[in-house]
Amino acid sequence: MSTGLLALLDDVVALAKKAAIVLDDTAALSMKAGAKSVGVVADDAAVTPRYVIGFAAARELPIIWQITLGSLRNKFLFVVPAVLALGYFAPWIITPLLVLGALYLSFEGFEKVHEWLAGHGNDEPAVVRADISPEELAAFERERVNSAIRTDLILSAEIMVIAYSQIADQPFLYQVVTLALVAVGITALVYGVVAIIVKMDDFGLWLATREEGGQLLRTLGRGIVRAMPKFLEVLSVVGTVAMLWVAGGIIMHALAEYGVHAPEHLAHFVPYVGELLMSLALGLVAGFAVWLVVHPLLHRGAQG
Helix, strand or coil, X not given: CHHHHHHHXXXXXXXXXXHHHXXXXXXXXXXXXXXXXXXXXXXXXXXXXXXXXXXXXXXXXXXXXXXXXXXXXXHHHHHHHHHHHHHHHCHHHHHHHHHHHHHHHHHHHHHHHHHHHHCCCCCCCCCCCCCCCHHHHHHHHHHHHHHHHHHHHHHHHHHHHHHHHCXXXXXXXXXXXXXXXXXXXXXXXXXXXXXXXXXXXXXXXXXXXXXXXXXXXXXXHHHHHHHHHHHHHHHHHHHHHHHHHHHHHHHHHHHHHCCCCHHHHXXXXXXXXXXXXXXXXXXXXXXXXHHHHHHHHHHHHHHC
């Protein structure tokens, strides 16, 4: 009996070691897959704080929490199962989906660059009226949250397809665990950063108005309050550049996969930054091409 128990314990230890190896491998794969999504993540973190503008400070974190739960539902109920199914039954479609997502990112990035060059930016989201009723306020909040979740669905799809492309050659179990880890990790990262950004104003104001904090802390608080608008502008620029870089890189590697190697060869002529510059150039060119097609249609629709 003791021999059987020792054999059972030995089997348990072996399974535990195997599980640890799997978790270690999937953690490494998750880091690799998630890193490729940096452009979309940066853009998501830059865009999301707009959805809490106009609400009372007490409602900011609850709204972000609702968007976070909606993002997790998007990923686990729709995006991850769809990506795994397509990767299993139609793996040939992953590269076209990546290119489609890259074209969307390129368009978004080029549109922002065009707005900067033209001297105007996106319209600010609608603000809350001072005389709004509690029922209207609740409906307005629901609409704002639902709008953020719809936008997140597009960004989540791009993130998970990019992540899947990095692990497409792995066993199916690894793919499932890795995408689940990426989904949770990316969501926590994005909306954790968003929560910090949104509350930085309140933190700065709290420091600036503390009587017992001393002059240094009050000065720091006023500095934080003044710096946040500029910080959001910088974050928007970083997100746009990252989007164009990621989109251009996807397009360059997709072209190589289909036999067009010229962009990759040109990138190697410039040491260290050649691939970055070529990716940005391809992202801008692709974004401009999509903009030429989409902008007149949007303009015509707005006039109609």
